[in-house]
Amino acid sequence: MKAVQYRTVGAAPEVVTVPDPEPGPGQVMLKVTAAGVCHSDIAVMSRPAEQIPFPLPLTLGHEGVGTVAALGDGVSGLSVGDSVAVYGPWGCGTCVKCAEGKENYCLRAKELGIAPPGLGSPGAMAEYMIVDDPRHLVPLGGLDPVQAVPLTDAGLTPYHAIKRSLPKLVPGATAVVIGTGGLGHVAIQLLRAMTAVRVIALDVAEDKLALARAVGAHETVLSDRDAAAKVRELTGGVGAQVVLDFVGAPPTVATAGAAAAIDSDVTIVGLGGGALPVGFGSLPYNTTVTSPYWGSRSELAEVLDLARAGSVEVHVETYTLDEAPLAYERLHHGRINVRAVILPNG
Numbered sequence: 001m002k003a004v005q006y007r008t009v010g011a012a013p014e015v016v017t018v019p020d021p022e023p024g025p026g027q028v029m030l031k032v033t034a035a036g037v038c039h040s041d042i043a044v045m046s047r048p049a050e051q052i053p054f055p056l057p058l059t060l061g062h063e064g065v066g067t068v069a070a071l072g073d074g075v076s077g078l079s080v081g082d083s084v085a086v087y088g089p090w091g092c093g094t095c096v097k098c099a100e101g102k103e104n105y106c107l108r109a110k111e112l113g114i115a116p117p118g119l120g121s122p123g124a125m126a127e128y129m130i131v132d133d134p135r136h137l138v139p140l141g142g143l144d145p146v147q148a149v150p151l152t153d154a155g156l157t158p159y160h161a162i163k164r165s166l167p168k169l170v171p172g173a174t175a176v177v178i179g180t181g182g183l184g185h186v187a188i189q190l191l192r193a194m195t196a197v198r199v200i201a202l203d204v205a206e207d208k209l210a211l212a213r214a215v216g217a218h219e220t221v222l223s224d225r226d227a228a229a230k231v232r233e234l235t236g237g238v239g240a241q242v243v244l245d246f247v248g249a250p251p252t253v254a255t256a257g258a259a260a261a262i263d264s265d266v267t268i269v270g271l272g273g274g275a276l277p278v279g280f281g282s283l284p285y286n287t288t289v290t291s292p293y294w295g296s297r298s299e300l301a302e303v304l305d306l307a308r309a310g311s312v313e314v315h316v317e318t319y320t321l322d323e324a325p326l327a328y329e330r331l332h333h334g335r336i337n338v339r340a341v342i343l344p345n346g
């Protein structure tokens, strides 16, 4: 079958032919309908060899949906042809975090060599993929697979970040979204669907800010060195109760800290390498700073429910499997509108 692989450190991903997979005992094989292209892949592919957390070559794609093509021995509860989304942050299934459904915070994944598809295990950018356990599949329940595939990461990750801050997202509060791309444009919609806060969106280009307004941002601000001051102005000097940074670069985390209110949450989701010092005098009193990872299994089910209710709609642009390297190149240059989705089986 054809697959998109990261093969050589520093080189672009390549379309190659690999052996067809077969599901082992307890595993499920999917015929992949759609695979999302995430900026995290670019972050990982930009690293030097010693910082790449998995052996190469690797089939990419950590956002995947497909139909069940074959069941390994002992698998029940699924039928061939079922349309499912893949829950990506695979854990061990038995530690206390996994028992809570928070496999994204599995305590033993690293020690056991368990890695998400597309970030260590063979991913969704191939005609077929193997899912290690049926618990990592969530029924699509009538959702359009192409529209739904980014929800498994670009939806789930902001949902997880927002949900933990819900106590601060009361009516009258302000949430700032920095970076309104794949994750950020879903975050704006989630904030509007889950809360009654005012949403201020920051990005570097006017077309991105126009999209942010179209998906529900009340105010938009150009992300430059004056951005935090503008957020303060828009909030009567108070700042934002929650700041979600989907860039995470040194200048944006600085903006995030400077835009935060007293007793606020600053949540750094982007992998841009920035860090925000915490200590008396560096941030407003009782500001928490966190860097969450992906989301839980139950949260993925909740995100899909929100999409079924019509509360979130991902803006997607589709590519064939052969065009996947082009999609990565375009994402790298900020030229995707807004989430690229690869269709491995046409």
Ligand code: NAD
Pocket (backbone or CB within 6 Å): 037, 038, 039, 040, 041, 043, 153, 154, 157, 178, 179, 180, 181, 182, 183, 184, 202, 203, 204, 205, 208, 223, 246, 247, 248, 249, 251, 252, 268, 269, 270, 271, 272, 291, 292, 293, 294, 331, 334, 338
């Ligand atoms: P994307 O490329 O689709 O969107 C990034 C957006 O940020 C773009 O709209 C871009 O114009 C904007 N941007 C760039 N520089 C900016 C700046 N200085 N100020 C404001 N906006 C700026 O990327 P994506 O796929 O949505 O991913 C966003 C980030 O989240 C990436 O760093 C990715 O690696 C990370 N990520 C983290 C997790 C996690 O679990 N923590 C999960 C998925 C993605």
Ligand code: ZN
Pocket (backbone or CB within 6 Å): 038, 039, 040, 041, 062, 153, 154
């Ligand atoms: Zn991702």
Ligand code: ZN
Pocket (backbone or CB within 6 Å): 091, 092, 093, 094, 095, 096, 097, 098, 099, 103, 105, 106, 107, 108, 109
């Ligand atoms: Zn675990």
